[in-house]
Amino acid sequence: MEQYDLIVIGGGAGGLTVASGAASLGAKVALVEKSGLLGGDCLHFGCVPSKAFIQSAREVATIRSAADYGFETKGSVDMKKVKERVKGAISHIQQHDDPERFLELGVDIYFGAAEFLDPHTILVEKEDRISGKRVVVATGSSPLIPEIDGLLDVEYHTNETVFEVDELPSRVVFIGGGPIGLELAQAFSHLGSEAVVLEQHDEILVKEDKEIREVATGLLEKDIQFVFGAEIKRVSKRDGLKVVHYVKDGEEQSIEGDLLFLATGRKPGTESLNLSAAGVETDDRGFIEVNDELRTNQSHIFAIGDVNGRYPFTHGAGMEGKLVVQNAVFGLKRNVSYNKLPWTTYTTPEIFHIGLTEEEAVEKGMEYKVYKKTLDEVDRFVADQKTEGLVKIITDLKGKILGAHAVGAGAGDWMQPVVFAMEKGSKIGALSNMVYPYPNHAAAVQQTADLYWREKLFDGVLPVISKKYVELFR
Numbered sequence: 001m002e003q004y005d006l007i008v009i010g011g012g013a014g015g016l017t018v019a020s021g022a023a024s025l026g027a028k029v030a031l032v033e034k035s036g037l038l039g040g041d042c043l044h045f046g047c048v049p050s051k052a053f054i055q056s057a058r059e060v061a062t063i064r065s066a067a068d069y070g071f072e073t074k075g076s077v078d079m080k081k082v083k084e085r086v087k088g089a090i091s092h093i094q095q096h097d098d099p100e101r102f103l104e105l106g107v108d109i110y111f112g113a114a115e116f117l118d119p120h121t122i123l124v125e126k127e128d129r130i131s132g133k134r135v136v137v138a139t140g141s142s143p144l145i146p147e148i149d150g151l152l153d154v155e156y157h158t159n160e161t162v163f164e165v166d167e168l169p170s171r172v173v174f175i176g177g178g179p180i181g182l183e184l185a186q187a188f189s190h191l192g193s194e195a196v197v198l199e200q201h202d203e204i205l206v207k208e209d210k211e212i213r214e215v216a217t218g219l220l221e222k223d224i225q226f227v228f229g230a231e232i233k234r235v236s237k238r239d240g241l242k243v244v245h246y247v248k249d250g251e252e253q254s255i256e257g258d259l260l261f262l263a264t265g266r267k268p269g270t271e272s273l274n275l276s277a278a279g280v281e282t283d284d285r286g287f288i289e290v291n292d293e294l295r296t297n298q299s300h301i302f303a304i305g306d307v308n309g310r311y312p313f314t315h316g317a318g319m320e321g322k323l324v325v326q327n328a329v330f331g332l333k334r335n336v337s338y339n340k341l342p343w344t345t346y347t348t349p350e351i352f353h354i355g356l357t358e359e360e361a362v363e364k365g366m367e368y369k370v371y372k373k374t375l376d377e378v379d380r381f382v383a384d385q386k387t388e389g390l391v392k393i394i395t396d397l398k399g400k401i402l403g404a405h406a407v408g409a410g411a412g413d414w415m416q417p418v419v420f421a422m423e424k425g426s427k428i429g430a431l432s433n434m435v436y437p438y439p440n441h442a443a444a445v446q447q448t449a450d451l452y453w454r455e456k457l458f459d460g461v462l463p464v465i466s467k468k469y470v471e472l473f474r
């Protein structure tokens with residue numbers, strides 16, 4: 001039986017980070033991937049296809065609004081072309097995840113499903129047995145399909161099938177208003193479908209700062225018809241359409257569409273792993289429990305990325321993967337921290353998040369300050385006619401950044417200086433002191449940070465001292 005220093009199960013964002021990092025550091029590494037392709041969910045069914053799809057939809061929306069910019073136009077959407085662009089993006093990025101690259105680093109790749117035989121032995125595709133001193137489980141997640149009456153008889157889509165759609169639906173009905181539902185429902189709306197989102201709770205974007213959430217929800221309501229507090233009862237078919245029956249405010253109602261999408265959350269990729277043979281424990285939702293060193297209850301087995309249920313983002317899996325390389329290869333005891341892990345929801349406009357929300361600062365009983373700017377105060381957004389949005393930076397009383405949030409066109413990119421500032425431990429004033437080429441979008445960050453100096457200059461003791469100085473010496 002082949003012996004390895006490290007066996008990595010799952011060749012997605014997390015697993016590939018660990019495999020390449022550990023092999024580069026001289027460890028003997030095996031990577032097991034069941035699908036036959038490296039890259040994982042993000043590349044094949046997640047971030048990459050969704051962002052390519054969203055971009056097509058944004059371009060179409062821009063063209064539809066071209067008259068506002070001085071150009072009249074008409075036309076229809078060719079979904080086959082949209083699909084082609086999505087496939088093109090995947091196959092381009094697939095080159096980075098070419099098995100050859102990992103083989104050159106010295107990683108042995110096994111294509112096939114892995115299962116534990118005991119805490120150190122893995123069986124691949126019921127054939128090859130390999131043994132690892134340490135094991136990293138990075139098997140991701142897949143759509144969680146709730147039990148809904150009639151669902152087995154009705155065709156529905158998830159992120160695993162929707163990018164194959166060839167015809168633009170007239171109306172899409174999404175069950176679930178999380179990031180997947182919001183991003184894709186709005187994209188369909190931009191392409192020209194009517195988009196409905198049925199959400200069981202009374203609001204969306206629950207992890208976002210309340211003010212940001214309110215602005216974002218209002219903007220999304222322009223493209224998406226939301227039904228909040230919808231209790232889904234059953235689904236059925238009528239004249240080729242999919243009908244969703246739900247109860248809202250005690251009243252039974254139904255809505256039909258030609259495409260039904262389930263965006264109701266994720267389940268961990270643990271089904272075929274036979275975790276019990278390794279003695280690895282999971283939480284009540286089935287996600288693998290880990291401590292802050294990302295070790296499971298079996299200290300030589302680590303779990304990263306979606307499968308541990310913590311921060312299900314590609315960059316989250318990457319960050320955890322880098323930490324695990326240090327802990328698994330060098331035996332360090334580094335703890336993971338998510339305080340500076342940002343995320344962006346790629347709706348239009350985008351919603352950016354890092355650190356504490358104002359509500360969390362209150363909940364923790366912290367003394368804090370809030371600096372805010374609306375985008376209609378920032379020249380570039382005015383010139384672009386994209387003035388809808390808000391930036392909000394939350395600091396402690398000394399200016400240390402606790403959290404930053406934004407809703408606005410491209411916010412996922414132009415808020416990045418805040419991530420850098422937090423990473424370096426810089427205070428909010430540093431964001432104001434940099435020079436920003438006029439008129440860029442990131443000036444929204446500078447103008448928000450300027451408020452900190454304005455407050456210091458005009459509300460503190462400094463103006464009094466400065467007035468005296470000028471009186472006496474100038």
Ligand SMILES: Cc1cc2nc3c(=O)[nH]c(=O)nc-3n(C[C@H](O)[C@H](O)[C@H](O)COP(=O)(O)OP(=O)(O)OC[C@H]3O[C@@H](n4cnc5c(N)ncnc54)[C@H](O)[C@@H]3O)c2cc1C
Binds near residue numbers: 010013047139272317
């Ligand atoms: C529609 C959509 C859009 C998204 N957009 C974004 C975004 O914009 N930004 C962002 O940061 N995140 C986004 N995400 C989330 C992101 O895709 C995941 O967080 C990320 O892929 C998790 O990486 P991972 O390594 O944990 O798992 P994955 O990338 O899913 O990799 C897991 C791998 O393990 C393999 N595997 C599973 N079981 C076994 C087994 N038993 N044996 C061997 N191999 C196995 C799978 O085949 C897969 O290749 C999106 C997700 C979806 C669904």
Ligand SMILES: NC(=O)c1ccc[n+]([C@@H]2O[C@H](COP(=O)([O-])OP(=O)(O)OC[C@H]3O[C@@H](n4cnc5c(N)ncnc54)[C@H](O)[C@@H]3O)[C@@H](O)[C@H]2O)c1
Binds near residue numbers: 177178263266313
């Ligand atoms: N831009 C990004 O970074 C990005 C984009 C997409 C997905 N993701 C990641 O993928 C993860 C999963 O996203 P998701 O949207 O599938 O899951 P989610 O768990 O975030 O949202 C699911 C939504 O569906 C609702 N829901 C569940 N069951 C329902 C039912 N029976 N009836 C009505 N509503 C129901 C839930 O209340 C929730 O609002 C996210 O947590 C995120 O980390 C990230």
